[in-house]
Amino acid sequence: MENKLNINFYPGHMAKARRQIIEDLKLIDVVIELLDSRIPVASRNPDIAEITKNKKRIILLNKSDLSDDKVNQKWLDKLSKEAPTLLTDSNSGKGIDKVVKKIDEIMEEEKQRQAARGRVNKTIRVMILGIPNVGKSSFINRISKKTTMEVGNRPGVTKQKQWIRISKTQELLDTPGVLWPKFESQEIALNLAFTGTIKDDLIERVEVAFELLKILEREYLNNLKERYKISDEEYDAIKATANPTYELMRLIGKKRGALVSGGNVDDEKTARIILDDFRNCKIGRISLEKP
Ligand SMILES: Nc1nc2c(ncn2[C@@H]2O[C@H](COP(=O)(O)OP(=O)(O)O)[C@@H](O)[C@H]2O)c(=O)[nH]1
Ligand SMILES: [Mg+2]
Known part of the structure; x- marks a missing residue:
């Protein structure tokens, strides 16, 4: 594993x-x-x-x-x-x-x-x-x-x-x-992980969710803002930080109450929420590959 x-x-x-x-x-x-x-x-x-x-x-x-x-x-x-x-x-x-x-x-x-x-x-x-x-x-x-x-x-x-x-x-x-897929590149492996073709217990879930979030942020930002009720002001503040995608993930965790005791964001739980929402089409209709 x-x-x-x-x-x-x-x-x-x-x-x-x-x-x-x-x-x-x-x-x-x-x-x-x-x-x-x-x-x-x-x-x-x-x-x-x-x-x-x-x-x-x-x-x-x-x-x-x-x-x-x-x-x-x-x-x-x-x-x-x-x-x-x-x-x-x-x-x-x-x-x-x-x-x-x-x-x-x-x-x-x-x-x-x-x-x-x-x-x-x-x-x-x-x-x-x-x-x-x-x-x-x-x-x-x-x-x-x-x-x-x-x-x-x-x-x-x-x-x-x-x-x-x-x-x-x-x-x-x-x-x-x-037929089995071929893991010809990291990108292909990740796409198979995002869609759930590779089971989550075989992979690093937080890392996979982070990589998915990067793509969604780039290609489907409005869907993300809408799903997690992120305002323009909140997103602008995130954009000004050193690691915007990670801050975005933390904000999503906070908004969804995925916290550990002490009030910090539970990365694992947040990752699960993002991946489940994507797979269940809750973030919208999304294509991960374009011709
Ligand atoms: N939304 C959606 N889900 C589908 C569609 N086709 C299959 N699924 C779901 O994808 C998963 C895998 O489907 P399955 O038929 O078992 O795939 P197989 O492994 O290729 O036989 C199941 O949860 C299906 O309900 C589709 O066209 N749309
Ligand atoms: Mg089958």
């Missing part, structure tokens, strides 16, 4: 998951790459392009209810050059209908090729890929409307692939492919 931000500790497990994905892909026509719209770079496994290189692919920027709409549009523009890209919210279901339509669209040409060879109505087979916590299970539950999810739990059939019919033309593999 002292080994903070270094959690690549089970390569054997990862290699096995990767082999399984490559095996499963033989059955698949279209891959859905699920990303967290707040951190499309950090939530992307860099090997995915290689793993899926002969497959049709669509990209979903999930948790779009939590991210900044202006930034979402920019990511849509950028990623669409690589593959068809859509915004989804797997909690409410917003954007999910468009996924089925988009898959039919990108398979249209292939379908006509098959029809010319006498194969009509071949079912399109789809699979989800993504790192932990991006919303793969939520997405599958949403798109399958919970109709056939339980089938695979019968004893004796658990080894068999289960397909969930998601439209007249499409079936989805019921188990998503889980």
Whole structure:
């Protein structure tokens, strides 16, 4: 646990998951790459392009209810050059209908090729890929409307692939492919920590909250002021100190009553408040990465 931000500790497990994905892909026509719209770079496994290189692919920027709409549009523009890209919210279901339509669209040409060879109505087979916590299970539950999810739990059939019919033309593999993120930089590791993809007990919470606050102060200051009822005068006073971000953190702690006996600010408790508020969208819709 002292080994903070270094959690690549089970390569054997990862290699096995990767082999399984490559095996499963033989059955698949279209891959859905699920990303967290707040951190499309950090939530992307860099090997995915290689793993899926002969497959049709669509990209979903999930948790779009939590991210900044202006930034979402920019990511849509950028990623669409690589593959068809859509915004989804797997909690409410917003954007999910468009996924089925988009898959039919990108398979249209292939379908006509098959029809010319006498194969009509071949079912399109789809699979989800993504790192932990991006919303793969939520997405599958949403798109399958919970109709056939339980089938695979019968004893004796658990080894068999289960397909969930998601439209007249499409079936989805019921188990998503889980790829691990790569901690290619401190920035990526921090973004994964902010969003809760890396568990807090593996990391230094106060440091992580401090780093998040730095970004929020720079990019979303008005959201912060509003959430924690910080006046312009209070913020100006903080700005004049030697370590404004730390003073901001202390002010937030004070405002929220996160104090230790004696009246000093409880940094650990304050860190928890800031991280929870961010993750629960209480500071507003925030994007941590921009194209
Ligand atoms: N706000 C929001 N939360 C989501 C969305 N999709 C998933 N979640 C939440 O993110 C967490 C991880 O989701 P889960 O489906 O288990 O992710 P998985 O590890 O990829 O299967 C859960 O708390 C979900 O409720 C979404 O589109 N919006
Ligand atoms: Mg899951």
